[in-house]
Amino acid sequence: MSQVLPILSAAKLFELCKIDSKFSELRTIAGFDTNIFNVLISEPLQQYAELVQLAPASEAHHHSGPGGLLKHTLDVTTLALKKRKGYQLPLGGSLTDIGKQRLLWTYAVFVGCLLHDIGKLSANTRLVAIHKSGKELPWTPSSGPLTNLVDKDGAKIPLEGYRIEFRKTPYRYHEHLALIHWGVLPKSGRTWLIEASHIMAELTAWLWGDKFESGTIGQIIEYADRESTAKNLQVPPDHRFSNVIPAIDRYLKLLRQWIQDGAIRINTNGGMGWVDEHGHLYLVCRSLAEKLIQECNSLGLKNLPQDPVRVYDILQEHGYALSTDDGKAIWTISIETGTYHHQFTCLKFESRRLIPSSRELKPLDGVIKFVAPGEQASAKIIPESAAQANEQPLQNVTTGGENEDIEQTPEPEMGVEAAAITSENSSEKIDNNISESEISEVHDEVIQETAEPLDTVSNNQEDVGPVKTSVSIIKNLEYEAPETAQKFLSWLQRGLLEKTILINNPDAEVHIVEDGIFLLAPAIFKTFLRLHGVPEEKHKNLSKRFANLRKHIRCNDLNIHPYWVSSSNRAAKINGWLLPFNVIYENDYPIPKPNKFIKKKLGGDDG
Template identity: 30%
Template sequence: MAALLHDLGKPAVDQRVTLHRADGQSVGIWDPLAGPMTDVPHCHAYTVTYRPRRRHGFHERVTSLLVHHIMPARGLCWLASDQTLFAQWVATLAGDMNEAGALGEIIQEADGLSVARNLGAGDSPRVAPARTRPLWERLLTGLRYLLDQGELPLNRNGAAGWLVGDDLWLVSKRAIDALRAHLIAEGHSGIPSSNDRIYDTLQEHGILEPYGERAIWHTTVAGAGWSHELTLIRIPVRRIWAEPDNRPGYFEGTVTPRAPEAREDNAHEPTEPDQNDAQRDPVGDLPSPTPAAPIATDNTPPIEPEAPRPDNEYVPGLEPASASDSRQDEPRGDDDGPTDAGSRFLQWLQREALARRMDVNTPHARIHVVEEGVLLVSPAVFKDYASQNPDHGSWEYVQKRFMKLRVHQKRPDGTNVHRYLVKGARRQSVVKGILLPDTAMVFSEGVEVALVNPHLQASR
């Protein structure tokens, strides 16, 4: 029943279901919350379209309101007789996979395989044989999915893309890396590890509009009070959303193409810092410690923060495009046990701390000791690991496997990312990361634990 009902809320909030008479004339929009479709007189057929600007994940929270139309009261009472089972069942329908236990994991795995099979990912041994769709079609479908689900946010500072007129502009490396990781996670094989290969495929089928002979556009993206020089790919909006009513709102700013500088190599995609990373990374925000004290102490006076970096400057922990393109996003090894990517990341973290190869409590540090435990700046620290261990999977995969270890502290609202205010001499900023409540998870026996960083304070 969890499998059958897990997307039940979509017709209520994500889709617009139009009812028709036998002669094809419309008899209105069906509201599932008002009752079954069969209660509407003269209804012989229906058509379905997706609502524009729908809220990501909202349908999961609506599902429980419709369950009684499908499942009889006797069945619900039987499930409720086992409170532990019932709690997992309800959490699964609501999309709360942190509380759904084994049942939620089964439904997630089955849902992923179902989507992969529908997309034609039949080369994977986990999926039943099916007609394999051409690569360009899978890439386009994957892009539509990521945009539809909000995995590639749009039209704001730090977004993955901007909709301007008839064009959708996407941050090149960020979008293609996310697309590759999504397709591999759903069981597709034969996905190129090179971004250039993916660009060529999209360009050949008219999905990507090139800049001359190159896929990459050098642009200036500007909004209210902010501006970034970014490398983007340009996609005609009709290739993503054929119906104008289904398109999101337009960007209230500008995307201005510019000629690449002479030092920029158009043959290869330049390393593009993740804007979200730039906002999360404490570089330039944390007060710098004195040179003689690489670890901040309680008497370390806060001094003037470093000047902000240019938007296109290399950020430590962001791997160059060549390193990202040369690795497969799926790991090689077991998904559980000591060879799991999450366990290997934790072991790497402990070794780096033991050898004092990682800064602690400094402006560029990925590790900060706070009153609540140890804060790992995310995703920067996972990108550091993936850059050094490219055969262990993408940083997204490593972070996901690490969260599976459940050694981190969740926030009261159930989310995983903690926010800390960074108090400088003249300004405040925010650093985000994963909180480990036990310092021994990083600083193993025999390693001196740094003092609490006095410049970081948890944001409630």
């Protein structure tokens, strides 16, 4: 872009962008005293405005007009602080901690909003300063605001204005630059945050682009960012700085052409699309995204997203791909006809928006059903004799896996790996026939046989394994997606309630104990991933995401609880996660009897 833009003060920028320069709404929402608000929030916003000037938030996507970045940042900040009021932070904290830390958490959310896109000015959206002489000068926010740009001797540089230049950088590269601009905040604000390591851990993870480690702060700001983006894309675009055709326009043109030409087969076995009786068109998400990416690349449009997930986002943000009840783009559907039965993960569209008004897509001659999370597979019911195995002693209990796989991930704010729990110096005395190494081994493969045979499940019973299921539960499970942990929990709850996941059985990976529901780790995470076609070695990713849900009971700042499983004269140590009963068995649902062979302590003393 060659247009030279004037360098404006914060007051003038707020006036042009129709932003309340007193931030009255933010003052009310944030809850700070007037003087503190001025120092911690108002002044940084004014400095931010003078840094970003009239820069857009994107080249040809949301908030792509003059002042788009400033408008978007203020919008995200307002939405996020409203959302934050619905949280008691830290999650699971005492009322005293929640009260003491209320304003600090609020400030962290504000900072996460303020800095979340500022890295764009050092990455793909550059302001090029123009000297009075006409010479162009390189500039980034680290150089200081254009309103007061100085040379190496401290003399103010006379500027004519600036122009905006778009550059190609790796996707989300700007997020890695956010913390470079930490100096936008006052020293008092930076010091306040740095003293709270658990809050800073979430904040810095969010600014770096690590949605997994960003915790509640990340969830709040991501929601606000998504809402602001979607809201802006629903209205006619402002005058854009760039004449680049937006990705959504290219995608829709291709999509409509393919449907018209029959390049996308609809309502046929092996096809990509399915139409229900309400006029909704379901397109297999991964196939559609890859087809769009491949076609755009073949046309030489390689500046468009190469990540299928980003394609989903664009189609959803513009309101074409309809959202599920929980705001996701992906729908899991079941297709049933007289000759075939399939299950797909799809994007859902209103077909009328993709075809000419004179044409109508006929619905499938069959049934299309939405499959809710946790319902992705039909499962065979475990025989009642197996489900009642809590009355039987355990001879060969699965103990969780290899030593190196022990799952003792601390909660996100701890930021360190917990050491494996061992008991080499345990004072507990067991049968002399068991060596000390056997006692201290965290993951013994089995409890050794006793002198007298133990009763177990009937020999003629089907070898069902820890989980009974006929097919994978969720196709194309994205193990890195934040919602994967919730899917795991839904799968676990449904499996336990429907008795398709064994409990209190020699092969079981779930046991009922006096204190709650004991999950052998990492075995249960590996089983979930294996059933969904994901490599088992990704279990650490899943367990960390599960820790972020904060549904489990902690053990001395660790996620892992050590338990002992024993028979008359043999014992082994096992490790796992402990869930409160109400996480699985809600609304007075009857809780199975505890497994009498698994105890917190060896011997008769459980205290």
